[in-house]
Amino acid sequence: MGGVGVVIELWVRRFRCDNAGCPAVTFAEQIAGVTTPHSRYTPLLRGTLTQIGLALAGRAGARLAASIGITAGRDTLLRMVRSVPEPDVGEVEVLGVDDFAFRKGRHYGTLLIDMATHRPLHLYDGREGEDLADWLRGHPEVKVICRDRSSGYGEGARVGAPQARQVADRYHLWANLGQAVEKSVNAHRSGLAEPAPDDAGEPLEAEPAVVQSPKELKIVTRLRDQHAAAHELWEQGMSKAAIGRELGLHQATIRKLVNARSADDVVAKSLQRAHVVDPYVGYLHRRWNEGVENAAQLHREIQQLGYPGGELAVQRHLRRYRSGRGHAPASGPKPPSVREATSWIMTHPEHLREADADKLHRLRERDAELDRLTGHVRKFAAMMTGRHGDRLEDWISDAEQDTLAPLASFARNLRRDLDAVRNGLMLPYSSGAVEGNVNRLKMLKRQMFGRASLDLLRKRVLLAR
Incomplete structure (x- = not known):
């Protein structure tokens, strides 16, 4: 108390059992609210540590406990969280269903929400319709199921709760x-760019220098090579997973390359990404054609016009025109x-x-x-x-x-x-509460530093507030 350690000495009675068949030879008197059998913590302290574990999990919880003078390791906190019984589900009329990622693209789970109270009800591994159907069979009172457009959840809801109306989420x-x-x-x-006007004003002064075509960007060359290699292996009968292992690329990248009809489809998306220099391209090209080729000076000039980026981006933009030492091509606004x-x-x-x-x-x-x-x-x-x-x-x-x-x-x-789609467009129900709980679940999972076992994560989701 007040930064000073306090020791409380309790005098309790110890009893001896005379029954020879009783396994307890002696037993001590318990003080209600202070002691419990075989426990190192009082009920109040145990409850405090449990709440710390629910809020912060192991490592962060142990640091907070130490800062307030309580000695408890991270594993102790996690064991206390696991020992808390899960709350009773009760009656649920409107149910929300959505998935979340333990590991994106690899491992998923499913979260069930009471849409009336926005309270998590259950969390299970996987996102198969059979698991949802099993849970719904034990809750015949469900009347409305809010879900995304996953066919698995739709089939599970139809089988497990044929009496319920399914609502596709508007989001x-x-x-x-x-x-x-x-x-x-x-x-x-190709039609997004504004057509060039017929007479766009006075032309720049003609000079004998011939402009060399800018060298193709490295990312464009790389995408073309990857697209050609992926399609060659695909035509040989290899699966997308095998192609990914062969080329050392993620499966999502292989899927994008294989599904693209031509390399230009992949290249176009990369080239059209907005860049911090884009609003100032016209000014940079005009100044270049006027003879100003110093990237540092051009960077200072566009900073006065509101440019928020660094000099390196300006250098990279101008690099493609330095080899020819001629005029930069006439540049209108980027499409x-x-x-x-x-x-x-x-x-x-x-x-x-x-x-x-x-x-x-x-x-x-x-x-x-x-x-x-x-x-x-x-x-x-x-x-x-x-x-x-x-x-x-x-x-x-x-x-x-x-x-x-x-x-x-x-x-x-x-x-x-x-x-389900028609119900989603007519009924007032929405999965907003589900999305909010999924976001909170992601934060809780990140706090667990890789120790996110399913049972522990379920306890934190169902009990943490």
Whole structure:
């Protein structure tokens, strides 16, 4: 107390058992609230350490306990957490289901949430529909199941709780639509650039120097080589996993390379990534053509215009023009990236900045398919925000009949899960509480420093507040 160690001496009675058949020869009197048999901690101290373990897990919890004068190792804290009984599930009418990653791309688990109280109910290994069905059979009171569009969860909910209404989460619907829009925009990426005006003003002074074509970027060369190698092995009959081992690349990268029809499809995405120098490219090229080739000076000049990056990025941008020692090519504004154009289409018109709205308007005027794509997206958004699920089938039919293949594929997938999607567009339920608990679970898992056994993680998720 007050930084001074205190020892409390208790005088208790010890009893001797006269029954020869009793295994306890002697036993000591217990003081309620202070002592328990075979325990080194009082109930109050044990409860304090358990709460520290639930909040901070082992290492961080042990450090906090030491700072307040309690000696307890990390394993002791974890054992205390494991010994706490799990809370009773009780009656659940609206259930939320989502997966989370123990190791992304490799190992997943499933989290169940009571949507009325936002309280975690259960956590189990894997994301198979059979496990969900087994849990639902023990809870016939479930009336609504909020889930993502996983076919496994859909089948598990249908088998385990045929009486429940399945609701597809609107966030996942919008995210899936965004992926289809991005694929559609990527197919039209060559038309994203503004057409060059006929007479763009006075030309720069003519000089005899001949501009050499800039050398191809190393990343472009590497992507072309990887694409060619992956397709060669794929045509030989090798699996994607085997190709990944052969080339030393991640399976996701191999999947991207194999699914790309040409190397240009892969290269285009890399080249269109927004860069910190992009807004100042026109100024840099003009100053270069005026004879200013010092990267440090150009860096200082664009800093005064608001450039937030470093000098190294400017050096890298100018490096491609130094070998020819001629004029940099005439440079207009960089065409929008696929993701930028996608964000314009996916954003509510009232929330678009005026400049972006103007760019989208001109883009729609130039490309009829992107104009129709924008119309489809805005109809879907109005249907989703206004809860007009009765319009879903008409929207699906219109999208399927359009020539936009990714959008048509998205529409066909909606038809496979039609009832759940329609419920998601009509009912007030959402998986927002599930996503919030999944994010909290990720934080709890990171605190465990690799000691995230399933039973310990389940206790922390179900009991931590």
